[in-house]
Amino acid sequence: MSAIKATSRLEVRGLSTSFATDAGRIQSVADVSFSIAPGQTVALVGESGSGKSVTSLSLMGLHARTSQAQMQGEAWFVRRDGTRVNLLALREDRLRALRGNEMAMIFQEPMTSLNPVRTIGAQIAESVRLHRKLDRAAANAHALRMLELVEIPAAAQRVHQYPHQLSGGMRQRVMIALAMACDPTLLIADEPTTALDVTIQAQILALMGRLQKETGMSVLFITHNLGVVAQYADAVAVMYAGRIVESAPVHALFADPQHPYTRGLLECLPGVARRQGHSLAQQAGFQLFSGPATPRRTRLLAIAGQVCSPLSPPPGCAFAPRCPKREGVCDCAMPALQSTAPDRQVRCTVLARQPIANHHDPVTA
Amino acid sequence: MSVDSRWSLQLRRLFARKVVVLAACMLALIVLVAAVWPAVSGADPNAIAVSERLRAPSAVHWAGTDELGRDVLLRIVHGARYSLLIGCVTAAGAVLLGTLMGILAGFFTRLDAPLMRLVDAMMSFPDILLGIALVSILGVSLWNVMLALVVVYTPRVARVVRAATLVLRELLFVDAARALGVRTHRILWAHVLPNLMSPVLVQLTFIFAYAILAEAGLSFLGVGVPPEIPTWGTMIAGSLEYSDRAIWTVLFPGLAIVLTAVSLQMLGDGVRDMLDPKLKKAV
Numbered sequence: 001m002s003a004i005k006a007t008s009r010l011e012v013r014g015l016s017t018s019f020a021t022d023a024g025r026i027q028s029v030a031d032v033s034f035s036i037a038p039g040q041t042v043a044l045v046g047e048s049g050s051g052k053s054v055t056s057l058s059l060m061g062l063h064a065r066t067s068q069a070q071m072q073g074e075a076w077f078v079r080r081d082g083t084r085v086n087l088l089a090l091r092e093d094r095l096r097a098l099r100g101n102e103m104a105m106i107f108q109e110p111m112t113s114l115n116p117v118r119t120i121g122a123q124i125a126e127s128v129r130l131h132r133k134l135d136r137a138a139a140n141a142h143a144l145r146m147l148e149l150v151e152i153p154a155a156a157q158r159v160h161q162y163p164h165q166l167s168g169g170m171r172q173r174v175m176i177a178l179a180m181a182c183d184p185t186l187l188i189a190d191e192p193t194t195a196l197d198v199t200i201q202a203q204i205l206a207l208m209g210r211l212q213k214e215t216g217m218s219v220l221f222i223t224h225n226l227g228v229v230a231q232y233a234d235a236v237a238v239m240y241a242g243r244i245v246e247s248a249p250v251h252a253l254f255a256d257p258q259h260p261y262t263r264g265l266l267e268c269l270p271g272v273a274r275r276q277g278h279s280l281a282q283q284a285g286f287q288l289f290s291g292p293a294t295p296r297r298t299r300l301l302a303i304a305g306q307v308c309s310p311l312s313p314p315p316g317c318a319f320a321p322r323c324p325k326r327e328g329v330c331d332c333a334m335p336a337l338q339s340t341a342p343d344r345q346v347r348c349t350v351l352a353r354q355p356i357a358n359h360h361d362p363v364t365a
Numbered sequence: 366m367s368v369d370s371r372w373s374l375q376l377r378r379l380f381a382r383k384v385v386v387l388a389a390c391m392l393a394l395i396v397l398v399a400a401v402w403p404a405v406s407g408a409d410p411n412a413i414a415v416s417e418r419l420r421a422p423s424a425v426h427w428a429g430t431d432e433l434g435r436d437v438l439l440r441i442v443h444g445a446r447y448s449l450l451i452g453c454v455t456a457a458g459a460v461l462l463g464t465l466m467g468i469l470a471g472f473f474t475r476l477d478a479p480l481m482r483l484v485d486a487m488m489s490f491p492d493i494l495l496g497i498a499l500v501s502i503l504g505v506s507l508w509n510v511m512l513a514l515v516v517v518y519t520p521r522v523a524r525v526v527r528a529a530t531l532v533l534r535e536l537l538f539v540d541a542a543r544a545l546g547v548r549t550h551r552i553l554w555a556h557v558l559p560n561l562m563s564p565v566l567v568q569l570t571f572i573f574a575y576a577i578l579a580e581a582g583l584s585f586l587g588v589g590v591p592p593e594i595p596t597w598g599t600m601i602a603g604s605l606e607y608s609d610r611a612i613w614t615v616l617f618p619g620l621a622i623v624l625t626a627v628s629l630q631m632l633g634d635g636v637r638d639m640l641d642p643k644l645k646k647a648v
Contacts, residue, residue, distance in 0.1 A: 060544055062540060062543055062544060065474070066474055096546045096548070097546060098546070099543070099544055099545060099546035100544060100545030100546035100547070101546055104544065104545070105541075105544040107537055107540070107541055107544075109537050112536055112537040112538060113537040113538050113540070113541040114538055114541070115538045115542070115556050115559070115560070116538075116560065117559040117560050117562070118555070118556075118559060126542075126545070126547065126555065127545045127546070127547075130545070130546060130547060130551075131546060175541075178541070178545065179545075
């Protein structure tokens with residue numbers, strides 16, 4: 001562990017973010033810790049409202065001032081020159097000098113994240129003129145090179161075009177070119193493929209993978225799509241209600257999900273449901289979606305209940321009200337994140353009391 | 366696809382409507398006549414010829430003469446210079462100030478309440494009343510009328526720009542610009558302001574028309590431009606008591622006002638339709 005820590009490019013420790021609302025302060029993200037090594041991809045997975053995006057915005061320092069975000073914890077980022085800075089404690093002007101330069105972000109909506117009245121070339125050039133102090137001609141030449149890098153055909157013409165003249169996939173390529181313009185060492189991708197159709201998704205992922213290999217940047221990949229995670233990420237952190245409930249290397253997580261929520265998520269994948277015939281779900285004790293199930297067509301699983309409201313969190317484990325393995329002890333206190341293997345952590349009281357070897361065999365448990 | 370293709374496309378769409386072409390031609394004609402005629406003819410619009418007073422339109426005086434024997438058409442042409450000047454300066458001043466106020470109020474939450482309450486206070490007065498009050502305080506002169514009209518029309522622009530900025534502020538490309546490390550003043554200048562062009566352009570044309578009408582109104586009421594300057598408003602005001610005998614003394618200046626204002630409104634409508642993406646198909 002210590003070896004990983006020493007070489008990780010970003011190390012987040014105990015990140016908590018809360019916002020002021022009319023109903024008082026709500027805790028959006030609590031006690032989130034993870035680290036990303038150079039060239040590695042870590043995926044943050046969870047459903048809407050689980051705190052994935054808030055985590056990324058906290059790291060970038062991009063919360064709106066009106067939301068009165070309060071952040072605790074540390075986020076140590078290793079700069080190009082080797083110095084380590086805590087992103088959460090950095091002054092705004094120093095953080096701004098990092099943004100777009102050493103750490104960049106890609107947003108979910110390629111349709112609205114480009115300025116509609118400026119040419120895409122000008123938008124890419126803006127970033128390099130800002131951080132690299134290039135003159136206009138050099139910046140424009142750089143913009144053209146970036147468009148070629150993200151495989152946009154006829155880049156010399158495209159560079160003078162406006163966002164509305166480009167398709168969704170093209171715009172996301174432009175967003176990637178924008179983010180990559182200053183050759184960042186950390187890329188935060190907030191659901192970069194969610195708004196795209198599946199074939200374009202695959203192209204964009206392939207492009208990001210290629211660029212990552214070429215530049216050795218680290219990627220924090222935020223998504224709710226487990227299929228994308230399996231294809232793209234090196235390590236996964238599953239979030240639920242603002243907390244990481246399970247973190248593991250990608251193969252280990254898919255082969256042997258430990259937290260009941262992770263299992264439920266995996267069971268929601270149509271491919272998994274068909275292949276395994278709900279063995280995992282039934283083991284985990286989930287109720288299958290009601291209705292006549294024919295032998296040839298298995299029904300998809302849905303995790304019963306709703307995500308708890310951040311205004312009135314349950315007293316103990318946040319997942320307890322929906323958890324099939326719930327016990328009395330689950331309602332007493334929020335379980336701690338515990339290591340079950342050198343590189344795996346799970347936040348579950350019930351699991352921790354059972355021998356690890358037996359946990360996926362509930363008949364004997 | 367060149368850089369300017371977007372604008373040439375927009376202009377083609379703008380002039381696809383006949384009424385817009387008509388309005389633009391009308392305005393071009395007015396500007397041309399106002400610019401060229403006085404220089405070519407060299408006649409004095411204030412030259413008094415008492416023997417020629419209140420003559421009906423004829424081959425010599427196409428639009429007749431007024432109570433002091435001055436040529437009405439010549440005075441209308443000279444008046445066009447002043448009316449267009451007042452329209453231009455007022456529209457430009459109100460748009461500059463109003464955009465600045467609106468963008469600050471819309472983007473910075475702290476400035477919103479103070480600036481907008483000021484705007485509310487100014488808008489609570491009827492336009493012409495506020496104009497009268499301001500000119501009364503400042504004194505009657507051409508520049509004071511323009512200053513007063515700028516004060517009157519700035520709040521309108523500020524409101525429109527603030528509303529548009531509130532929407533733009535929340536759009537993702539503003540966040541994306543911040544994520545690239547762009548400074549706030551640069552975000553306002555390079556990302557928000559260009560997106561405000563369409564509402565501002567529309568306001569520009571409408572305020573141009575309103576200002577010409579308002580100047581005529583103020584001059585008519587005696588708190589506008591000094592009477593020796595031949596604006597359309599001062600012409601109507603000066604000749605009103607003779608209008609029962611010599612209708613041409615007020616009819617032609619009035620027509621000039623209507624024609625200019627209507628043309629500007631038409632052009633404003635055209636610009637608004639051109640810039641409204643929802644109407645693209647209909648045009």
